[in-house]
Amino acid sequence: MKPTRLVLIPALAGEPAPWMIVAPDGAVLDRGLLTPHDGGRPEPMRTVAICPGADVSIRWLDLPPGGAAQLRAAAAWRLRDDLAATPDRVATVVGPPAGPDQPRLVAMVSHDLLQAWTDYLDTVGLPADVVTPDMLTLAEPDEDDVVQAVTFGENVALRGRGFAATVQPDLVDLVVGDRRVMAIENAAAVERALTRAALSPLVNLLDSGVRDRSIGRPGWRRAAGLAAALALSPLLLTAAAAARDDMAARRLEVETVEAIAAVAPDLARESDPVAALRRRAAAAPPPGxxxxxxxxxxxxxxxxxxxxxxxxxxxxxxxxxxxxxxxxxxxxxxxxxxxxxxxxxxxxxxxxxxxxxxxxxxxxxxxx
Missing domain, CATH: 3.30.1360.100 (General secretion pathway protein M, EpsM)
Incomplete structure (x- = not known):
């Protein structure tokens, strides 16, 4: 087997990118720093890029059986209310099954940000075969009440049982709650975690279809079928009604109220159900x-x-x-x-x- 290059994508494009060459047995053969201004082209080899996990959302979901594209679409539909962006701007990838009837790991990131990372890697001469978030370089602990923590730049990557996130240091206690934080500060231990991720990454964000931007509206329709979803969003119906003639607007208004009544009967009794839904949406927890x-x-x-x-x-x-x-x-x-x-x-x-x-x-x- 050939060696693998591991590169850490910096938070800012002007910063240097640390890299290592990892042998198939996990030994580090070489290491260094690379910037867009170094010139030259590094030796071609399989490249795994570790991206800033603070920009990636990780969830564990129960998903129906299906192919890779179907699983991505179903996951995107399940998390649609947690997203701040439209579906065609979000890249979704589903990890491998952990076991029979076990939830699947789902990672979501902005299409534009993922594209920016790959553009940066191309600029420094390290086109990536794999892009994976920093918190997934940590192994899941055996104990339910333990969360492993590693500092990457200005943020802290956290990994627990069925949990993974990268946050600012002052948010660690809030996110971890009653669980014990096991900080990994030994450089050799951190390097071992990174080499394991290089040789066997848990997810590859490039498997999300970012190169062909394949999620889009058809993906949402597939997701809706897989998730047995109700109907179009009432807010989308309202927006569409504004652009149609009066007859269509009246029809859509009725459909909107019916959709609201199906998912929130208490709001359907309001004098203006659509406005009530908007107020509830504004009070709901934001994405993330x-x-x-x-x-x-x-x-x-x-x-x-x-x-x-x-x-x-x-x-x-x-x-x-x-x-x-x-x-x-x-x-x-x-x-x-x-x-x-x-x-x-x-x-x-x-x-x-x-x-x-x-x-x-x-x-x-x-x-x-």
């Missing part, structure tokens, strides 16, 4: 759940002078909420702009003045 919303909020708050987080709450009925203290009324506009860059929307539920500062109660949801 509590972890993503907390990370985006903390990052945005740190960038705005004088803004402080007094409370952060996630509840099934209220979604993700926070109470902020800030010096001026315009601070919420800046916060909304920064959260929009993360694909999230901020809704002000209440605002008042207290001791010369402004206190705002907000909800964080997916951006329409």
């Amino acid at each position: 759940g509590v972890t993503a919303s907390a990370a985006a909020l903390f990052t945005a708050v740190e960038a705005i002078e004088g803004v402080e987080i007094d409370a952060f709450l996630a509840a099934p009925d209220d979604g993700v909420r926070a109470t902020l203290s800030h010096p001026g009324w315009s601070d919420m506009q800046e916060l909304d702009r920064r959260m929009a860059d993360a694909g999230m929307a901020v809704t002000e539920n209440a605002t008042l003045e207290d001791g010369g500062r402004v206190v705002s109660d907000i909800s964080i949801g997916a951006r329409p």
Whole structure:
């Protein structure tokens, strides 16, 4: 067997990319750093790229039997409410079965970001055969209450039983909960984990169809069939109705209310069911759940002078909420702009003045 090249994709394109040459038995034959300005073309060989896991969403899902494309479509449909992007902008890959009747690992990432990673690798002369996220270089621990942790750059990769995520250091305790964190700080142990991933990666994001962007709307229709889904989204129906004539709009309005009644009977009794559904969607946890919303909020708050987080709450009925203290009324506009860059929307539920500062109660949801 021939050796394998392992390369770590940096967070910024201008940073150097660490690489190793791994022998079939796991021994490291060579290592170094490479930048787009080095010139020359490295020796061609099988290349496995480790991408920043903070940009990849990992889930475990019970999926119906099917081929690779069908499994991807079914997984994308199951996670459709967790996505901040349209389906044709998301790359989905399903890992190998862990055993009979066991949930399947599903990884999702932005098509554009995955394409940017492959473009970067092409630029430095290391076209990848495999792209896999950093948290999946860690082995799943044997104990249910243990989470392994390794620092990659400014983030921490976490791996537990049926769990994998990469987060900022100050979010580790929030994400891990009651489980024990087992930090892997020994360089040799980290290198062994990376070489195992190079020789036998758990998933390959390039298997998601990013090269032909094959998910698209037909993929959603296949997914809908596999998942035995109800009907078209009421919000999509509403958007379509706006572009049709009055007769079609009336017909779609009836269909919308019927669809809402099928999935949320309590909303169907509202005077404006569509508006009620939008309010509920705005209060629902944003893509990535509590972890993503907390990370985006903390990052945005740190960038705005004088803004402080007094409370952060996630509840099934209220979604993700926070109470902020800030010096001026315009601070919420800046916060909304920064959260929009993360694909999230901020809704002000209440605002008042207290001791010369402004206190705002907000909800964080997916951006329409």
